[in-house]
Amino acid sequence: MASAAPGPTRTEKDSLGSMEIPADAYWGIHTARAEANFPITKRPISVYSDMVRALAMVKQASARANREIGVLDHERADLIDRAAQRIIDGEFHDQFTVGVIQGGAGTSTNMNANEVITNVALEMAGREKGDYAFLSPIDHTNRSQSTNDVYPTAIKIGLSLTLQSLLDELELLRRSFLSKAAEFHEILKVGRTQLQDAVPMTLGQEFHGFATTLGEDHTRLTENASLMFEINMGATAIGTGITTHADYAASVLRHLREITALDLQTASDLVESTSDTGAFMSFSSSLKRNAIKLSKICNDLRLLSSGPQAGFGEINLPAKQAGSSIMPAKVNPVIPEVVNQVAFAVVGADTTVTMAVEAGQLQLNAFEPVIAHSIFQSITWMRQAIWTLRVNCVDGITANDDRLGAMVGASVGVITALTPFIGYAAAAALAKTALLTKRNVADLVVEAGLMSREEVTKQLSPARLSGLEAVTAAVSVIPPEGLIEI
Numbered sequence: 001m002a003s004a005a006p007g008p009t010r011t012e013k014d015s016l017g018s019m020e021i022p023a024d025a026y027w028g029i030h031t032a033r034a035e036a037n038f039p040i041t042k043r044p045i046s047v048y049s050d051m052v053r054a055l056a057m058v059k060q061a062s063a064r065a066n067r068e069i070g071v072l073d074h075e076r077a078d079l080i081d082r083a084a085q086r087i088i089d090g091e092f093h094d095q096f097t098v099g100v101i102q103g104g105a106g107t108s109t110n111m112n113a114n115e116v117i118t119n120v121a122l123e124m125a126g127r128e129k130g131d132y133a134f135l136s137p138i139d140h141t142n143r144s145q146s147t148n149d150v151y152p153t154a155i156k157i158g159l160s161l162t163l164q165s166l167l168d169e170l171e172l173l174r175r176s177f178l179s180k181a182a183e184f185h186e187i188l189k190v191g192r193t194q195l196q197d198a199v200p201m202t203l204g205q206e207f208h209g210f211a212t213t214l215g216e217d218h219t220r221l222t223e224n225a226s227l228m229f230e231i232n233m234g235a236t237a238i239g240t241g242i243t244t245h246a247d248y249a250a251s252v253l254r255h256l257r258e259i260t261a262l263d264l265q266t267a268s269d270l271v272e273s274t275s276d277t278g279a280f281m282s283f284s285s286s287l288k289r290n291a292i293k294l295s296k297i298c299n300d301l302r303l304l305s306s307g308p309q310a311g312f313g314e315i316n317l318p319a320k321q322a323g324s325s326i327m328p329a330k331v332n333p334v335i336p337e338v339v340n341q342v343a344f345a346v347v348g349a350d351t352t353v354t355m356a357v358e359a360g361q362l363q364l365n366a367f368e369p370v371i372a373h374s375i376f377q378s379i380t381w382m383r384q385a386i387w388t389l390r391v392n393c394v395d396g397i398t399a400n401d402d403r404l405g406a407m408v409g410a411s412v413g414v415i416t417a418l419t420p421f422i423g424y425a426a427a428a429a430l431a432k433t434a435l436l437t438k439r440n441v442a443d444l445v446v447e448a449g450l451m452s453r454e455e456v457t458k459q460l461s462p463a464r465l466s467g468l469e470a471v472t473a474a475v476s477v478i479p480p481e482g483l484i485e486i
Helices: 028-037 049-069 072-086 109-123 137-141 147-183 203-229 250-261 270-275 278-304 334-358 368-392 403-408 412-423 424-437 440-449 452-458
Strands: 009-014 016-023 188-193 195-201
Touching: 009 028, 016 028, 016 049, 028 109, 028 452, 049 072, 049 147, 049 250, 049 368, 072 109, 072 137, 109 137, 109 147, 147 203, 147 250, 147 270, 147 278, 147 334, 188 203, 188 270, 188 403, 195 203, 195 412, 203 278, 278 334, 278 368, 334 368, 412 424, 412 440, 424 440
Parallel strands: none
Antiparallel strands: 009 016, 188 195
16 A cells, blocks of 8 residues: 655645655555555455456557547557556566545546556656656646546446456356266255255256256356446546546547457437446446355255255365364354355445446546446455365265155155156045155055055156156046045
């Protein structure tokens, strides 16, 4: 974080006065004032490296556009361009020191970027940091720009960049569940609705369902991310384009598309676009959807692995750490639990984004810093949670085959598969008998003369019970004569 460390300094001035800045700092007076004003989170914007890269991309595109339309000379434009590229490549990120939460609608972040790029460029030119008479953070690096078009554009680009890593992890987790679905393909289990025994299925079907859910979320996230490809560069302060050349917006868009490889488009109404933050709310909502779906899957994993003796005990999660400081040998589902907690945080962040979007007034939303922080944090935490869920949990899940088989064998739910042959009333009566007598359903059906042993065995096969093999033969329902009424 920026600080007035002891040692050599340089004097910088702004409209409020002058300050001493550490001589080796690439940031300047605007960044220093922001550090003093916003000591809130103790988290600099550099924690989101894609945001820093996106800021540099916007400055690089602007320098190229300004040179192209003739409002910035080649020497200065080239210096800004080259300095921005070094930041895109990962250098100087530690110099982006302003806090992620700040007043001023992101002005401090924009000026932090202007100052660092300018001073890197000055150093490359063989000049002293702070030689703003030659190259100015405002007159040159910020030429044809305002915080109000730079900042939201950088947020959109940064989120698009960082989202890709989340999508990559989501796809890997989907494949992990698919792998388990194949591994558990023929393992029968009792399905449940409302936590009560329902009908049989395979463990593979359950895990395949998890994979399908994640695939759908991948699609929704990608769709909502495309809403952020509309930018407002050239809008400057409120969308009227004041201080910009008539050709700037088209030029900077072309360069930004080339630099980012994103399908960016300039908004048709720059006034509306400068004040509207709806795209952020839609995208945050899709993150919340994914978080909730992941949390539900983790709830299921915790239930299915509960026990190991007094719970469901159907699957085993990898043991990752001792579960208790007092109960020997206890192992807790710590990985699903941490994903649950990340999901809770994402839901809270989405609420923050929603309130910040609503709170904007007139021609600008001043609360984009908390919007950006909330969404970047959600993506970052989600990506890391998905990684640990895959590597430290899903990949190592095993099935308790014997327990699953025993529960299916003892379940009266299997009689549902026989209702096309014996009728609902007979099936209900036999189910009651099985529950009271603890007897096997198949034996009761055969004893009642409703079906042969061979036919019962065929219809209660794993393929038929799980729906993997459909019942296609036409059958006649046998009246439930001779059944004992319960």
